[in-house]
Amino acid sequence: MINIRKILQLPDLLDAKRVLCIQPHADDNEVGAGGTIKALRDRGAEVVFVTVTDGQAGSVEPDYSAHDLVIKRKIEKENAAKWLDVSLQYDLDFPDGHEYLIHDVAAEIVEILRSFRPEVVMTVDPWSPYEGHPDHLKTGHAVVKALLFSQNASVFPIKHHPFYSVPQVAFYASSYPNTYIDVTPHFLTKMAAIQEHASQFDNEDWPLLREYLIASAKELYLTKINQNHEEGYAEAFKVLSTRQLHYFPMAMYQ
Numbered sequence: 742m743i744n745i746r747k748i749l750q751l752p753d754l755l756d757a758k759r760v761l762c763i764q765p766h767a768d769d770n771e772v773g774a775g776g777t778i779k780a781l782r783d784r785g786a787e788v789v790f791v792t793v794t795d796g797q798a799g800s801v802e803p804d805y806s807a808h809d810l811v812i813k814r815k816i817e818k819e820n821a822a823k824w825l826d827v828s829l830q831y832d833l834d835f836p837d838g839h840e841y842l843i844h845d846v847a848a849e850i851v852e853i854l855r856s857f858r859p860e861v862v863m864t865v866d867p868w869s870p871y872e873g874h875p876d877h878l879k880t881g882h883a884v885v886k887a888l889l890f891s892q893n894a895s896v897f898p899i900k901h902h903p904f905y906s907v908p909q910v911a912f913y914a915s916s917y918p919n920t921y922i923d924v925t926p927h928f929l930t931k932m933a934a935i936q937e938h939a940s941q942f943d944n945e946d947w948p949l950l951r952e953y954l955i956a957s958a959k960e961l962y963l964t965k966i967n968q969n970h971e972e973g974y975a976e977a978f979k980v981l982s983t984r985q986l987h988y989f990p991m992a993m994y995q
């Protein structure tokens with residue numbers, strides 16, 4: 742198969758020096774890419790988080806009002822970011838689980854792209870076939886729209902910063918991964934960061950989820966990084982050039 746990355750001269754994910762990680766909810770970056778994010782920070786990359794929703798729908802506990810939950814999740818997010826040494830965080834505060842427009846999210850993201858000028862954007866994969874959460878679908882599609890139209894003055898007029906085009910995107914939580922990162926030295930840190938989100942994970946489901954996260958990271962390592970059955974952990978991404986996000990039907994297989 743054609744090596745599209747070579748043709749487009751795209752650098753390796755871990756060589757990026759400015760990375761923008763855009764998550765629907767406060768915990769998604771950690772779960773999908775926490776180990777890779779810490780690896781990038783250790784290699785000197787600047788890593789900025791954007792959280793699209795305010796997290797108000799993230800609990801079935803009647804004890805929490807929407808307002809209390811929003812505050813609690815912001816504190817958890819700050820504490821989790823310390824584990825990963827995240828450089829800066831933006832909150833877009835769209836209403837978690839409620840109606841809002843992909844275009845409005847994309848407009849906010851375009852402004853951040855133009856000011857931060859990342860080499861890679863990470864986010865959820867909106868084309869994973871069984872992903873049903875509307876905030877995940879909307880966030881993934883908003884990021885794609887922002888990437889495709891960040892140089893288009895008709896759709897997103899210049900406000901404060903000049904045009905900028907991001908060369909590549911790395912989708913986590915993807916059903917069609919093509920890139921695997923060894924995160925063995927960072928896996929415990931990733932798990933510690935995830936556990937800071939107590940409103941989401943300090944419950945009876947956590948042991949099962951923890952077991953799943955560990956088992957799937959081990960399996961990825963064994964099948965994609967090192968088949969010699971040494972213990973390790975990996976994360977998976979679908980990395981595409983921004984060019985592949987439009988009229989590139991083979992992108993699914995590349």
Ligand SMILES: [Zn+2]
Nearest residue numbers: 765766769877
């Ligand atoms: Zn989420």
